[in-house]
């Protein structure tokens with residue numbers, strides 16, 4: 577069974593502003609799907625539709641075979657975790673308490689996180705070499721640190737589908753490397769990942785399924801060989817690009833021609 581089915585999705589913020597139309601795609605367990613498109617084209621809007629945050633005008637979205645319009649929130653939170661582009665987190669909350677909110681879908685009403693939940697949060701903090709941040713307030717962290725903590729919180733949800741909105745944006749090269757490795761590891765563990773990015777190289781490195789969000793609001797879906805071509809990317813971004821095969825990396829790389 578697919579973890580996600582999207583059929584003929586359409587969304588507009590107002591009758592005169594159609595952002596997304598006729599969007600259809602499916603994701604199997606463990607599939608990585610990279611969505612690319614220019615600023616303001618509708619990538620975050622699409623993710624919000626997939627999460628049920630924005631009500632779609634047409635179409636159908638199924639998570640684990642269930643229509644998201646009828647599914648209960650606890651089930652959805654056990655299936656799908658989301659890391660937004662921007663965080664709006666209570667400034668005084670400690671990192672560990674923020675992380676433990678990721679365990680909410682597994683707690684009963686009025687139940688507080690258990691010892692095993694704290695152990696799990698600490699295990700991830702150690703794995704990411706961020707244990708020193710455990711008791712810091714979330715708002716005192718740097719942008720990149722906040723992004724990593726938000727990713728750990730999402731992992732604590734133990735989702736079948738992880739949705740990441742521009743997760744590399746605030747990360748240094750070493751952290752980007754770690755995150756790319758993590759996405760590959762999740763994929764091997766049969767967890768599907770959707771990410772948006774401005775760098776075609778991220779999709780090329782992940783050997784991911786690709787979605788190009790076009791100016792007319794449609795999403796072209798295919799593999800990197802079909803969609804990450806010089807012609808298609810130049811058309812999408814309206815900028816001169818070079819795609820070069822790197823034999824030592826066994827893949828193409830995409831550069832702006834300057």
Ligand SMILES: Nc1ncnc2c1ncn2[C@@H]1O[C@H](COP(=O)(O)OP(=O)(O)OP(=O)(O)O)[C@@H](O)[C@H]1O
Nearest residue numbers: 589590595613614615616617618619620621622661
């Ligand atoms: N709440 C809103 N009400 C009306 N229009 C909105 C709203 N949020 C976003 N938009 C508009 O919808 C379009 C798509 O925005 P969205 O944030 O989805 O783009 P994006 O592809 O994620 O952009 P970026 O790469 O810059 O993050 C933009 O024109 C944006 O101005």
